[in-house]
Amino acid sequence: MNLITNDAIEKLQATLRGEIILPDDPDYDEARSIWNAMIDKRPGVIARCSGTADVIQAVRIAKDQDLLLSIRSGGHNIAGNALCEGGLTIDLSGMNSVHIDPHARRAYVEPGATLGDFDHEAQAFGLATSLGINSTTGVAGLTLGGGFGWLTRKYGMTVDNLMSVEIVTADGQRLWANAEQNADLFWAVRGGGGNFGIVTLFDFKLHSVGPEVFSGLVVYPLNEAKSLLNKYRDYVKTIPDELCVWAILRKAPPLPFLPPEVHGTEVVIFAFMHAGDVEEGKRLVAPVQQFGKPVGEHAGINPFSAWQQGFDPLLTPGARNYWKSHNFDELSDEAIDTVIEYAGKLPSEQCEIFIALMGGEANRVAADETAYAHRDVNFVLNVHGRWAEADEDEKCISWSRDFFNAATPYAMGGVYVNFMTEEETDRIGSAYGPNYDRLVQIKRKYDPSNLFRTNQNIKPLD
Ligand SMILES: Cc1cc2nc3c(=O)[nH]c(=O)nc-3n(C[C@H](O)[C@H](O)[C@H](O)COP(=O)(O)OP(=O)(O)OC[C@H]3O[C@@H](n4cnc5c(N)ncnc54)[C@H](O)[C@@H]3O)c2cc1C
Numbered sequence: 001m002n003l004i005t006n007d008a009i010e011k012l013q014a015t016l017r018g019e020i021i022l023p024d025d026p027d028y029d030e031a032r033s034i035w036n037a038m039i040d041k042r043p044g045v046i047a048r049c050s051g052t053a054d055v056i057q058a059v060r061i062a063k064d065q066d067l068l069l070s071i072r073s074g075g076h077n078i079a080g081n082a083l084c085e086g087g088l089t090i091d092l093s094g095m096n097s098v099h100i101d102p103h104a105r106r107a108y109v110e111p112g113a114t115l116g117d118f119d120h121e122a123q124a125f126g127l128a129t130s131l132g133i134n135s136t137t138g139v140a141g142l143t144l145g146g147g148f149g150w151l152t153r154k155y156g157m158t159v160d161n162l163m164s165v166e167i168v169t170a171d172g173q174r175l176w177a178n179a180e181q182n183a184d185l186f187w188a189v190r191g192g193g194g195n196f197g198i199v200t201l202f203d204f205k206l207h208s209v210g211p212e213v214f215s216g217l218v219v220y221p222l223n224e225a226k227s228l229l230n231k232y233r234d235y236v237k238t239i240p241d242e243l244c245v246w247a248i249l250r251k252a253p254p255l256p257f258l259p260p261e262v263h264g265t266e267v268v269i270f271a272f273m274h275a276g277d278v279e280e281g282k283r284l285v286a287p288v289q290q291f292g293k294p295v296g297e298h299a300g301i302n303p304f305s306a307w308q309q310g311f312d313p314l315l316t317p318g319a320r321n322y323w324k325s326h327n328f329d330e331l332s333d334e335a336i337d338t339v340i341e342y343a344g345k346l347p348s349e350q351c352e353i354f355i356a357l358m359g360g361e362a363n364r365v366a367a368d369e370t371a372y373a374h375r376d377v378n379f380v381l382n383v384h385g386r387w388a389e390a391d392e393d394e395k396c397i398s399w400s401r402d403f404f405n406a407a408t409p410y411a412m413g414g415v416y417v418n419f420m421t422e423e424e425t426d427r428i429g430s431a432y433g434p435n436y437d438r439l440v441q442i443k444r445k446y447d448p449s450n451l452f453r454t455n456q457n458i459k460p461l462d
Contacts, residue, residue, distance in 0.1 A: 001068040001453070003086035004044025008065050015057040018050035018094065031091070032083060034072070035136070035317045038393075039080030043070065043089035050094060052166065052174060052200040058090050059198060060172035063451055070454035071194050073111045074138015078323045079422040081194075082141075084454050090198065092140065100125055105206040106163070111140035111199055119305040128209035128304060130155040135309040136317070143202060145418035146191050146372035148380070150215075150273040150307070153241040153360025155207055159190035159370050160362070166201035170447040174200070188442040191372025192432070193417055194455045195439070196446050214281030215273040215307040216299030219258060222249065222266035224292040225340045231291045232270065233331045236378075241360035242276035243284050249343035250352035253314060258296040266343060267295065273307055319350060322385035322397045324404035325419035326411035327377040331355070335410035339381075342403035347395045348387035353403070356380040373433035374414050381407065382419050417456045424456075431456055 013020050021031045022045055031046045047058050062069045068087025075082045075093065083089055096112035102125040109118060116135030122128050130151040132142050147158025155161060164178035167189065175197075177186035188196050220228055232247055239245070248269040252262045270288050274281030278301050289297065302310075328335060343353055359378050367373045385400035387393075415424075417431040432439055436458070443450075444460040 001087070002066050003068060004088055005065060008061050008067060008088065009045055011061050012045065012047050012058060012088075015061075016047060016049065016054045018054050019048040021046040021048065032089075033317075034075035034077075034080060034082050036078050036080060036321045037318050038320045038322065039083060041080060041083035041085045043083055044086045046089045046091050048091045048094050052168065055090065055092070055168045055198050055200050056172050056174060058088065059168050059170065059451075062088050063170060063172060063449075066449070068454070069451060071198055071452070073140035074114055074136070074142070076134075076137045077141050077418070078321055079420060079456075081422070081454050081456075092198075092200075095200070098122070100127065100206070102127065107202075107204045107206055109139050109202045109204065111138070111202070113139045115139060115142070116305075116309065119308050122206055123211055123303070123305045126208055126211050127206040129161045129204045129206050130158050131308075133308070133311050134315045135312055136315075139202060140199060141194070142418060144189055144191075144193050144199065146374075146416065147418075148356065148358065148362065150244045151207075151209065151275055152358060152362050153244050154275050156361040156365060157370075157372055159372050160365055161204050162190055162202060163205055164203040165189055165199045167197040167199050169197040170449065170451040178203075184442050185446060188371050188439055188446075190370035191417070191435070192439050192442075192458065195443055195452050195458045197452065209275055210304030212278065212301050213273055213275060213304045213307055214278040214285065214299070215302050215310070216271075217297070218270045218272075218289050218291075218294050218299065219252065219262070219296040220268045220270075220292050220294055222268060222340070222343055225249065225268050225343065226336065228268050228291045229331065229336045229339065233336075235287055236357055236359075239284060243272065243274045243281070244357055245270055245272040245285075245288060246357055247355040248352055249339060251346055251349050255296070255298070257298040262295045264349065266346065268343075271310075314350075319386050319388060320390065320393065320396070322400050323419055323421060324383045324385075324400050325415050326381045326404065326407055327374055327414040327416065328379040328381060328411055329376060331379060332410050335407060338403070338407045338410065342399065342406065345399065347399040348392060350384075350386040350388070351396060351399065352384045352386070354382040354384060356382065367434055368438075371432065371435050371439055373435045374416065377412065377414065380416055380419070381411070420456055428456055428458070432458065
């Protein structure tokens with residue numbers, strides 16, 4: 001793979017409608033900044049594409065010159081795969097239109113759209129699809145890895161709602177992929193990440209959601225965690241698909257509904273959303289409010305799109321982040337004890353342990369129906385190492401790794417590809433699971449020279 005050449009830059013300048021940003025340009029540093037401030041890569045050129053034609057041109061130039069290439073959409077990928085060192089970054093962030101067809105219940109979404117862009121357009125018609133929990137995340141990267149959030153138990157993974165894609169493959173061809181056309185490619189992009197081409201349009205099916213939902217947070221002190229998490233694991237076995245409840249262990253942020261003396265203390269937060277009748281939601285959530293003696297609570301009827309932004313203030317760009325993740329089928333006593341032990345030694349105000357509830361519709365799909373294979377997972381545990389200053393790197397990374405290692409014996413072995421850090425190449429097989437061999441075959445067909453390699457890479461020669 002080659003680094004950028006003057007010839008490639010001239011060709012990009014001559015052929016693209018969008019902007020070309022070079023290292024000497026005043027907006028270069030802004031253009032190369034992504035969500036995780038730990039990432040400090042310097043692409044040789046950033047090509048801000050304006051449409052599919054630009055993407056085709058950029059891919060052809062990269063292919064002809066065997067250039068190191070990366071793809072940036074929402075820029076949220078924790079591993080920093082949106083950028084490459086010295087190569088060509090194809091930046092799709094400006095291609096962010098979302099078109100809703102309310103009668104057909106379909107959304108046509110360009111890759112630079114964020115979840116917030118999507119919800120804004122779809123909720124104008126009381127519609128939504130299964131996406132993530134932070135409105136600034138990119139639809140593109142989230143979808144290509146699988147995608148889950150508050151609606152996953154009711155409507156499946158994001159990929160289960162994907163109907164078609166327009167994709168530019170490594171030979172610079174633009175294809176449609178869906179159940180009828182290029183079905184192998186369509187299967188592969190539903191969980192195989194950015195390995196097979198650049199998606200320039202996503203077509204999703206939509207569902208009636210909200211526009212108001214019963215949602216909120218119930219906050220307890222960490223010293224009740226053992227009893228709380230025992231109750232949580234029993235409770236979630238009884239709830240319907242409409243309801244999703246996640247557990248978060250962290251230091252209490254200064255949320256207005258929490259008494260000042262609770263701020264900065266270790267807490268267990270249950271975050272919930274009911275995608276159905278609000279009165280039914282209140283009834284179903286009542287047990288969570290009685291797991292123990294809450295130190296604060298903020299539960300109510302909220303616009304769905306506002307709830308989708310509820311975690312944004314805790315997940316702003318600019319902080320340093322190091323994540324590790326495990327899949328669990330059950331929360332064993334040992335797993336709960338390990339979670340509580342490490343929640344008791346959080347190294348920063350912002351570090352947290354997220355336990356996302358899966359199951360429901362996401363688990364009614366066969367493991368080989370889409371490239372996303374983890375259809376037996378009931379909880380995704382994410383260790384969010386997150387802090388402000390570089391001099392805290394060592395202690396926060398060590399905490400994340402130590403917790404991850406301590407929890408490993410109780411986990412399933414698989415991992416959600418979108419939560420992997422750059423250094424975890426040894427977990428590629430675990431990320432793609434039983435679908436890995438088929439993904440290698442499809443990679444060989446569509447990208448035999450591994451042009452699309454700045455990702456959790458499926459090598460064509462394995
Ligand atoms: C704060 C935060 C909250 C999150 N919450 C959730 C959540 O609730 N649920 C969830 O499932 N995930 C969640 N994630 C993980 C998220 O799914 C991944 O970070 C994902 O990669 C983000 O996509 P992006 O487009 O923003 O990222 P980018 O960094 O722009 O892209 C990531 C990678 O995806 C590939 N890619 C991107 N666009 C394209 C394209 N158009 N064509 C082909 N390949 C492409 C490329 O390999 C690229 O390097 C969260 C991440 C963050 C940082």
